[in-house]
Amino acid sequence: MESWTVLVVLLAASGVLGTPFINKLAPGQEFPAKNSVRQPSNIEDASTDLAEPSASELASTQTDAESSIVNKVDETPEKPEAVVKVDETPVKPEAETAAAEPAPIEPDSVNPIEEKPEKSDSDVFANEASTKSDLESLVATEPAKTEPHESEAAPTETDHVDPVIEEEPAILIPKTGDLSKNEVKVDYSGAQVWKISTNRTGVRAVITRLRRRNLVSTWGGDHSSADILVRHDAIENVTRIFKRENISYNVIIEDLQKRIDEENPPLSPEELELHDRRGHRMTWKQYHRLEDIHGFMEYLAKTYPTLISTKSIGKSHEGRDLKVLRISDGKPTNKAVFIDGGIHAREWISPATVTFFINQFAENFDEESDDIKNTDWYFLPVVNPDGYEYTHTTDRLWRKNRKPSNLARVCSGTDLNRNFGYRWGGKGASSNPCSETFRGRTAFSEPESKALADFIKSSGANFSAYLTYHSYGQYLLYPWGYDNVVPPDYKDLDEVGKTIAKAIEETGGSKYSVGSSSGLLYPASGGSDDWAKAQGIKYSYTVELSDTGRYGFILPTSYIDPVAKESLAGLRALMKIIHG
Numbered sequence: 001m002e003s004w005t006v007l008v009v010l011l012a013a014s015g016v017l018g019t020p021f022i023n024k025l026a027p028g029q030e031f032p033a034k035n036s037v038r039q040p041s042n043i044e045d046a047s048t049d050l051a052e053p054s055a056s057e058l059a060s061t062q063t064d065a066e067s068s069i070v071n072k073v074d075e076t077p078e079k080p081e082a083v084v085k086v087d088e089t090p091v092k093p094e095a096e097t098a099a100a101e102p103a104p105i106e107p108d109s110v111n112p113i114e115e116k117p118e119k120s121d122s123d124v125f126a127n128e129a130s131t132k133s134d135l136e137s138l139v140a141t142e143p144a145k146t147e148p149h150e151s152e153a154a155p156t157e158t159d160h161v162d163p164v165i166e167e168e169p170a171i172l173i174p175k176t177g178d179l180s181k182n183e184v185k186v187d188y189s190g191a192q193v194w195k196i197s198t199n200r201t202g203v204r205a206v207i208t209r210l211r212r213r214n215l216v217s218t219w220g221g222d223h224s225s226a227d228i229l230v231r232h233d234a235i236e237n238v239t240r241i242f243k244r245e246n247i248s249y250n251v252i253i254e255d256l257q258k259r260i261d262e263e264n265p266p267l268s269p270e271e272l273e274l275h276d277r278r279g280h281r282m283t284w285k286q287y288h289r290l291e292d293i294h295g296f297m298e299y300l301a302k303t304y305p306t307l308i309s310t311k312s313i314g315k316s317h318e319g320r321d322l323k324v325l326r327i328s329d330g331k332p333t334n335k336a337v338f339i340d341g342g343i344h345a346r347e348w349i350s351p352a353t354v355t356f357f358i359n360q361f362a363e364n365f366d367e368e369s370d371d372i373k374n375t376d377w378y379f380l381p382v383v384n385p386d387g388y389e390y391t392h393t394t395d396r397l398w399r400k401n402r403k404p405s406n407l408a409r410v411c412s413g414t415d416l417n418r419n420f421g422y423r424w425g426g427k428g429a430s431s432n433p434c435s436e437t438f439r440g441r442t443a444f445s446e447p448e449s450k451a452l453a454d455f456i457k458s459s460g461a462n463f464s465a466y467l468t469y470h471s472y473g474q475y476l477l478y479p480w481g482y483d484n485v486v487p488p489d490y491k492d493l494d495e496v497g498k499t500i501a502k503a504i505e506e507t508g509g510s511k512y513s514v515g516s517s518s519g520l521l522y523p524a525s526g527g528s529d530d531w532a533k534a535q536g537i538k539y540s541y542t543v544e545l546s547d548t549g550r551y552g553f554i555l556p557t558s559y560i561d562p563v564a565k566e567s568l569a570g571l572r573a574l575m576k577i578i579h580g
Contacts, residue, residue: 186395188260190232193219193253195549196242198226203247210238219552220473222521227252227549252549259554260396263287264348279303284356284560287348289392290320290385293355297325297381300362308362313380314451317403320385322451327361328376335578336461338537340380340452340468343416343528345387345398347471349545349555349563354381354469356564357571371575376461383448384416397553401446405433414440417470418526419449422534423482426525427518439526452528456535464578465539466532467571472552474512475544476501476570479533481517482525487533490516496539496577503573508566510546517542539574543567 198204198221207226210216215234219227230238242249253259264287267275275281280299281292288296301310307329312321328334341347341354358379361372382388386402400413411434418429424443425431432438444450456463478493480486487493497514504512513520517527533540546563547555555563 185393186397187257188232188397189255189257190235191256192230192232192235192251193256193552194228194230194249195252196226196228196247196249197224199224200247202245206241206245206247210234210241220549222473227552229256253552253554256554259551263554263556265557282355282359284352284359284564286557287352287560290382290389293351293381294321294323296355297323297358300325300358304362304365307365313455314447316384316386316448317401317446318386320389322380322383322385322448324455325358325379325381326377327358327365327379329365329373331374334374334376335464336376336378336459337465337467337575337578338378338380338456338461338463338532339466340383340528342382342384342388343468344470345384345391345400346396346553347545348391348553349471349560350469351381351388352560353545353564353567354379356560357568360568369572369575371572371579374579375575378459378461380452383452385448387413399436400438401448403446405438405441410434411438414438414446416446416449417468417528418524419444419446420453420526420528420531422526422531423480424526426482427523428481429525437524443526449528453531456532456537463532463535463537465541465574466529466537467539467541467543467574468528468532469543469545469567471545471555472547472549473544474510474546474548475520475542476512476514477517477520477529477542477544478514479516479530479540481523481527481530481542483523484516484518486516486519489538493539493541496574497541499577500541500570500573504566504570507569508562510563510566512570539578543570 196203196207198207204226207216207218207228210228211218214231215238216228216230219229221227241247267283267286271283271285272281275283280296282288282296297310300308308325308327310323310325313324314322316322339354339357341350344350358381361368361377365373384401387398387400390398390402398413400415402412403414405411405413415429415435415437418424418437418439421443425439428437429439430437440446440449444453456466476497478490478497494514501512501514504510517524517529527542529540529542545567546559551559
């Protein structure tokens with residue numbers, strides 16, 4: 001088996017800080033060859049550094065001890081009424097007029113992408129009665145309307161209807177003390193998750209105001225609904241306001257902490273003993289800690305040394321290995337595929353699914369199809385090991401990495417999926433260190449995203465596909481995410497995505513929606529899939545795994561096996577196309 005290529009190519013000292021140019025190919029042509037998309041080291045009109053927060057800004061943010069609840073909008077209703085299609089006009093070179101591109105989705109006028117300063121702790125919670133009165137007066141001043149807001153253009157037949165609620169910092173205060181020393185776990189007792197219909201104009205305005213009061217946080221949603229997490233001590237108030245505004249909702253999770261407690265039951269002593277005798281503790285009947293995942297990878301490398309090898313491609317902020325496993329029979333004609341998981345810490349089903357793939361190919365390689373055997377497989381199951389461990393020890397709903405965001409250490413963590421260097425710092429990425437979508441101080445400012453990118457760029461493998469697994473929502477998303485535009489080969493990506501979705505549905509029954517990240521959901525710049533596409537990796541997809549909201553991020557362990565099996569069927573369908 002061939003030895004691994006040593007990492008020799010590092011980013012320049014200045015970093016990839018700018019906004020790379022889109023490719024110059026004519027519409028319909030193949031995407032450019034690997035690394036041929038221009039990647040300037042510096043662009044004058046791109047922000048390269050974020051100023052340190054002012055004293056007033058620091059005062060308005062919550063401390064690291066407080067639990068931030070993500071406002072990620074990545075969920076689809078149980079039965080979507082319709083999937084909004086991406087404009088089928090391929091993107092034009094930037095040298096041409098702006099009208100040549102499909103019109104970008106404009107953010108909701110009541111919920112712009114730019115981050116809003118949050119209320120300080122004293123402002124929000126010092127006087128609960130005052131807060132309630134103020135909130136009600138705000139809502140009352142903007143009753144539900146039947147016509148679009150003046151700043152909203154009336155949708156045409158080709159426009160997207162009412163974009164989903166954009167991500168915005170909102171912090172849910174846990175019922176615990178100071179967590180700065182990891183002394184206690186965040187307690188979500190009594191907090192609930194509701195699914196709300198947002199078809200009627202004005203509903204999102206109400207949700208936005210509730211979120212700015214830190215009474216709710218957005219979990220997921222699409223163009224017709226939103227999942228929100230409601231504070232335990234805000235349920236009565238929010239219920240009354242929803243009733244007055246005639247906003248319908250269903251309670252999806254009655255008690256979030258109870259659901260968390262039931263999510264990942266421990267294995268029996270008999271099961272643990274059985275798997276210890278096998279040399280590793282991975283079961284896919286449980287969500288495992290990082291130590292178990294890495295131990296499993298090392299076990300496979302020792303058991304199948306001519307087929308499998310492992311390598312640490314870097315260290316996380318807290319010094320944990322970013323461990324990649326390669327499965328390859330060494331044939332020089334092999335295709336190459338890179339798969340990662342766990343970019344967002346709380347999405348536990350993602351590393352579980354990626355390790356399921358590893359186990360299947362490693363233990364059954366001789367019986368696998370030629371599509372699988374004639375591929376060099378690279379797996380990074382946990383891109384964000386610090387955050388992943390933090391979700392096990394302290395805050396189950398933590399999303400970002402754990403690197404302090406500024407010198408004052410008021411808020412920790414960067415959203416790694418906003419930190420990659422293609423179109424970094426644009427729509428859907430926050431400059432607020434306390435936001436769940438904080439983009440980082442520069443592109444590739446985080447050791448985790450930088451190590452992943454350095455490895456792909458310096459690897460001798462010519463990658464045909466890059467797949468990054470997330471949750472939740474059941475989406476197959478292809479670039480671009482930075483804006484509502486598509487690459488020249490978007491029809492190929494769409495067709496292949498639908499083939500993958502069909503294989504998933506035929507295997508496990510789950511229905512996946514297919515489309516561009518920005519067109520199907522919302523703009524989000526600095527994503528790993530956009531960056532991989534910009535490197536010339538043709539089949540670049542973000543896969544949002546199950547479910548569609550019943551459990552959300554707290555998916556019980558009984559779902560690991562069926563979700564992983566149907567996802568594997570989708571992966572096999574992709575490989576047939578790649579080798580076809």
